[in-house]
Amino acid sequence: MSPSSALPRLSSVAGPGAGPGAELDQVLGLTSSEPVWRLPADAYRAEAAQRQYRPEWTWAAWGPDGRVLARALWWGQGDSAHPLALDCLAVADDVPAVDRASLAAGLLDAGHAAFLEAGADAPPLYNLMKLPGGWREDPAHVAAVAWRQEAARRAGLTVEVERLQFEWTPEAPLPAAPERLVFSPEPDDEAFLAAMRRVAEGTLDAHTLESEAAHGPEATARESLEFYLDRPGKREWWRLAHTPDGALAGLAIPSATPYARNVGYLGVVPELRGRGYVGEILAAITRFHAADGAERVTATTDLSNHPMAAAFARAGYTSTEVRLIFSAPVHPG
Template identity: 60%
Template sequence: MLFRSTTDADLDRVIAVTVDEPIGWIPADRYLEELKEGMYRPEWTWIAEDGGRIVARALWWGQASSEHPIALDCLHVDPSVADRAAVAAELLTAGLRAFAEQDATKLPLYNVTLPNGWREDPAVVDALTWRQDAALAAGLTDQVERLRLEWTPDAGLPASSGRLTFTEGTDDEFLDVFRRIAVGSLDAETRRNVAAMGAEATAREEVDFYLGCPGERSWWRLARTPDGQVAGLALPSATPYNRNVGYLGVVPELRGRGFVDDVLAEITRVQVEAGAELITATTDTDNAPMAAAFARAGYRTARTRMIYSVPEAADTAAQAPAS
């Protein structure tokens, strides 16, 4: 079996692949549109061929400005293959190895979108199981379950207590607040990054990430108490598809006072005033306080995502130059 990235000559066969499972499907029209925009690319699209027939396909995605892919959007192996997980694992391994050899600073994660209540649907569980087995076998062993939330105008603007004011800030001020917020965070990725590289490097990575998002730096705000003390930060942002919450947090010494509701209300207000009819957000299922804050603000759970990624230490090792 041959595992390789595609070329322009493979396009018709790539988009002819169909998925008859309830997850893992990227429609041909979306793939073609985002291929034009550089969010899918032939070199990020990998296939497994058996006798010249495509039996597996992996579609990695990135932003139009990305040098390397950010996430795996779609993984499919034809049902005729006896061991779908094994073939998928080989395909993932080949792609991830290639990205590491191309000096990707961070290997892409695998993002599987699931419907609400997915554990009660045997077809969804079966479809996820072999994909999960493949991800784990390929080294994507850090696993997080994350809620995908949405706010729409019918929910109404969330109330603010008025206890905080929101001001602009310098890059150094935002970096400092990011660093403080990272300590004691309940977000799985933040905790993992802090453990692997410390709060300072984690903060720098977060700032760089949000500077690279489609949102504007001018939207960022520091939250302050009436006496001018920094309470946290509010980062309205955007994806290539929607306005989103971006990032928010409260500094450790002021947590537990309900300030998170004010910060989230501010982000929502900013997005609505800019004309947003849909605001998206994500949070880990294990981060119960944040999920509760979203619920209070009128954000509803639209779907669930399972996210698989390479552990930070292994990721670094994979990228290290040969000695």
């Protein structure tokens, strides 16, 4: 039955009347022939054991006959109080194309309302992952993305950024060791905060620009500092980069995700850009992870940040996927 002819039930699998596991089995069993990536059931269960997926973050739209019409799977870190991102949004194949955006938007609205009621500050972003580089040339991908874009917008996630995902593996040559910069640890978070403010000047990163416009450079830098302090990477990995005469050149924050080592945060102060220092900082981060036995180092940058994408390519990183990130606008205050 089309969602347009009967209102679906929207609930998490932890909601009232949910069975101990039967509803979750139904949600994870939803299939779709669309080319967009969907989270496999075994991956969900493995990460649910680490509390990265949870029943209260797992939402579905149920038809009058008890079938799952759509599902939304939100993700967080094991110690997250609230979900950080929507990882998977899918509808059943028999849901008419004209109904998909409205059905999915209603599902996102219901989930967002529950998260905000539970104390979340804002709706989680939607991370539409694993799109191929030429996805706009494939009508099936274009159609699958279109209704998801519309659903995200209707649910208030009106800021869209396209990002490139990169990775380095030991099969690629190591970038050459830095020769012009000196990297040193710095235990004072305020020193890193000051460096973050400096490297953010003139940034091409869309999120940083939006946050600075709403909250100013100081609050944006502090948000970045707190974000990386909360990642699985260790604080003692962080380094400031200086020229031999002691001038601050930039910073290197090697990091990690629950799945792999990660480039994290790097940047060059405005007055020293255009000298190739970004390559040296990226090389330092890559070589640090490689020396520690990393089998994969991931990284992302905005599609529009051509200098950073070129730096990844020079350092032996391969572009592996495109991601569309939908988020709620950052409001002043």
